[in-house]
Amino acid sequence: xxxxxxxxxxxxxxxxxxxxxxxxxxxxxxxxxxxxxxxxxxxxxxxxxxxxxxxxxxxxxxxxxxxxxxxxxxxxxxxxxxxxxxxxxxxxxxxxxxxxxxxxxxxxxxxxxxxxxxxxxxxxxxxxxxxxxxxxxxxxxxxxxxxxxxxxxxxxxxxxxxxxxxxxxxxxxxxxxxxxxxxxxxxxxxxxxxxxxxxxxxxxxxxxxxxxxxxxxxxxxxxxxxxxxxxxxxxxxxxxxxxxxxxxxxxxxxxxxxxxxxxxxxxxxxxxxxxxxxxxxxxxxxxxxxxxxxxxxxxxxxxxxxxxxxxxxxxxxxxxxxxxxxxxxxxxxxxxxxxxxxxxxxxxxxxxxxxxxxxxxxxxxxxxxxxxxxxxxxxxxxxxxxxxxxxxxxxxxxxxxxxxxxxxxxxxxxxxxxxxxxxxxxxxxxxxxxxxxxxxxxxxxxxx
Amino acid sequence: xxxxxxxxxxxxxxxxxxxxxxxxxxxxxxxxxxxxxxxxxxxxxxxxxxxxxxxxxxxxxxxxxxxxxxxxxxxxxxxxxxxxxxxxxxxxxxxxxxxx
Ligand SMILES: Cc1cc2nc3c(=O)[nH]c(=O)nc-3n(C[C@H](O)[C@H](O)[C@H](O)COP(=O)(O)OP(=O)(O)OC[C@H]3O[C@@H](n4cnc5c(N)ncnc54)[C@H](O)[C@@H]3O)c2cc1C
Ligand code: SF4
Ligand code: SF4
Numbered sequence: 001x002x003x004x005x006x007x008x009x010x011x012x013x014x015x016x017x018x019x020x021x022x023x024x025x026x027x028x029x030x031x032x033x034x035x036x037x038x039x040x041x042x043x044x045x046x047x048x049x050x051x052x053x054x055x056x057x058x059x060x061x062x063x064x065x066x067x068x069x070x071x072x073x074x075x076x077x078x079x080x081x082x083x084x085x086x087x088x089x090x091x092x093x094x095x096x097x098x099x100x101x102x103x104x105x106x107x108x109x110x111x112x113x114x115x116x117x118x119x120x121x122x123x124x125x126x127x128x129x130x131x132x133x134x135x136x137x138x139x140x141x142x143x144x145x146x147x148x149x150x151x152x153x154x155x156x157x158x159x160x161x162x163x164x165x166x167x168x169x170x171x172x173x174x175x176x177x178x179x180x181x182x183x184x185x186x187x188x189x190x191x192x193x194x195x196x197x198x199x200x201x202x203x204x205x206x207x208x209x210x211x212x213x214x215x216x217x218x219x220x221x222x223x224x225x226x227x228x229x230x231x232x233x234x235x236x237x238x239x240x241x242x243x244x245x246x247x248x249x250x251x252x253x254x255x256x257x258x259x260x261x262x263x264x265x266x267x268x269x270x271x272x273x274x275x276x277x278x279x280x281x282x283x284x285x286x287x288x289x290x291x292x293x294x295x296x297x298x299x300x301x302x303x304x305x306x307x308x309x310x311x312x313x314x315x316x317x318x319x320x321x322x323x324x325x326x327x328x329x330x331x332x333x334x335x336x337x338x339x340x341x342x343x344x345x346x347x348x349x350x351x352x353x354x355x356x357x358x359x360x361x362x363x364x365x366x367x368x369x370x371x372x373x374x375x376x377x378x379x380x381x382x383x384x385x386x387x388x389x390x391x392x393x394x395x396x397x398x399x400x401x402x403x404x405x406x407x408x409x410x411x412x413x414x415x416x417x418x419x420x421x422x423x424x425x426x427x428x429x430x431x432x433x434x435x436x437x438x439x440x441x442x443x444x445x446x447x448x
Numbered sequence: 449x450x451x452x453x454x455x456x457x458x459x460x461x462x463x464x465x466x467x468x469x470x471x472x473x474x475x476x477x478x479x480x481x482x483x484x485x486x487x488x489x490x491x492x493x494x495x496x497x498x499x500x501x502x503x504x505x506x507x508x509x510x511x512x513x514x515x516x517x518x519x520x521x522x523x524x525x526x527x528x529x530x531x532x533x534x535x536x537x538x539x540x541x542x543x544x545x546x547x548x
Contacts, residue, residue: 118525121480122476122479122480122483123483123521123525124479125517132517133517133520134517134520134521134524135517135520135521135524138476155469155472156472157472157475157476157479158465158469158472158473158476159473159476159477159480160462160465160466160469160473161462162458162459162462165458165462175461175462175465176461212513229520229524230516230520230523231523232540234516234540236513236516237512237513237516238501238502238505238512238513238516238539239500239501239502239512239515239516239519239539239540240538240539241533241537241538241539241540243538
């Protein structure tokens with residue numbers, strides 16, 4: 001089989017907000033960029049969020065144009081549903097082997113019309129974005145704003161009934177598709193691999209993921225998003241509109257028992273944001289936030305917190321020891337409350353729904369493939385963070401966004417600018433000038 | 449236009465795929481059977497009028513969280529729609545779309 005070859009100035013690994021912004025910043029300066037994203041769509045975690053703190057702007061409205069700009073940029077080649085296999089230094093740059101996983105749908109032919117999806121007879125749990133709360137068909141377009149808008153087949157559930165083939169007006173379904181090797185020659189690499197969240201079953205004290213009405217902050221984002229599984233906030237055990245919702249802060253951060261000593265930075269703010277959005281969605285609901293400290297570090301964040309208090313969100317200082325449930329699957333929170341004089345009192349409170357403000361964990365270890373060491377916290381190590389926040393210890397390899405440590409969207413976007421300019425300086429200084437790059441036609445993208 | 453020859457080749461390919469992946473296909477077929485019977489039962493219950501998730505769960509003898517999963521999926525694919533809330537105001541009611 002012939003190998004597709006791409007020649008670029010920068011390879012961005014990960015198509016979340018920080019990867020997209022880095023690619024756009026470099027692409028706008030005239031550099032040729034390849035973005036490799038392992039999922040079937042770019043957008044990262046941000047495309048799954050409801051609204052963003054502290055402005056409460058619609059998340060999809062901000063992310064979708066960036067996704068589209070990345071996909072349509074003349075200087076950016078986008079490889080979705082692809083994995084990096086290996087990286088080797090090659091003179092001044094890198095030779096990267098990647099694999100494009102088979103969608104069983106020819107991307108060039110698919111128009112995203114969803115005719116295949118509508119005739120496919122079997123539905124399976126939608127796990128990637130909706131935590132199994134709803135379904136997708138065996139052949140499906142991942143979500144309504146996915147980029148690219150292309151279908152894929154979950155071959156492990158396919159009946160091979162051929163209905164999709166008959167329905168497809170573009171003759172795009174191809175069950176014979178194989179993994180496609182892609183060779184990327186690049187002069188620099190930017191790691192934008194993001195983060196994962198603490199698994200919902202991490203803490204047995206909090207029900208070990210077995211209590212249906214104890215969900216994670218990310219699941220609540222989906223319940224609050226208009227595109228979410230129910231289109232409204234309902235509790236998973238029985239579809240009840242919750243009248244009492246509680247947040248447990250630091251559920252997976254600042255917790256030595258989980259080996260996560262650090263603060264995940266965004267959880268206080270996303271809990272406050274969700275509490276405000278819930279006040280709007282369920283005006284009669286009581287919302288409680290159990291916290292040890294509230295950290296509102298950014299511009300306008302403290303005011304945001306004060307606004308939430310003024311709206312009636314109850315902030316209770318205390319440590320949640322345990323969560324159990326009653327016979328109606330209502331979560332019972334056992335908490336040691338701390339009053340303003342420091343006196344403690346243990347109490348149990350019943351809620352309809354509990355949200356764990358789960359922390360941010362490293363998305364993966366880049367050491368084996370990229371040779372980039374990680375710090376004690378498991379995130380990509382940045383040797384001189386105060387001076388060069390996006391420069392790793394490996395020459396030519398840069399890092400951006402939550403791959404470097406927990407951070408919010410504003411910081412991820414700023415860091416993308418830093419990564420793009422560090423990469424650009426590196427390209428200008430050590431690896432031939434940009435003018436040269438423009439003069440050499442062979443540096444342009446060759447993807448055949 | 450798809451020629452007869454192409455159609456024949458496609459059918460052969462599908463037969464071949466089904467043979468090659470016999471086990472996964474069998475599992476998928478079982479899943480399909482269970483899903484179709486659950487959907488039929490839910491639709492039958494809904495022909496009697498709008499139901500909430502706990503009402504449906506009781507009517508078809510299914511855990512409420514499973515009934516909610518089916519309702520979410522059926523709503524996504526346009527088979528059911530919301531029809532206001534129940535008397536308590538705690539639960540949404542769902543109706544069949546084709547009934548309307
Ligand atoms: C519940 C919750 C709510 C939040 N709400 C807000 C908010 O309101 N406002 C705010 O500012 N921030 C919020 N955040 C934080 C925000 O999600 C992050 O700041 C942002 O997503 C970081 O973007 P990123 O691109 O660095 O990482 P990600 O969004 O994680 O993107 C990384 C991308 O890289 C891909 N990838 C990973 N590894 C590989 C690999 N090896 N090869 C190829 N691709 C790979 C992933 O699939 C993903 O698409 C919230 C976070 C959570 C958990
Ligand atoms: S062949 Fe597979 S993907 Fe296509 S309609 Fe049948 S079950 Fe769905
Ligand atoms: S595979 Fe065909 S039917 Fe399915 S979305 Fe693409 S073009 Fe439409």
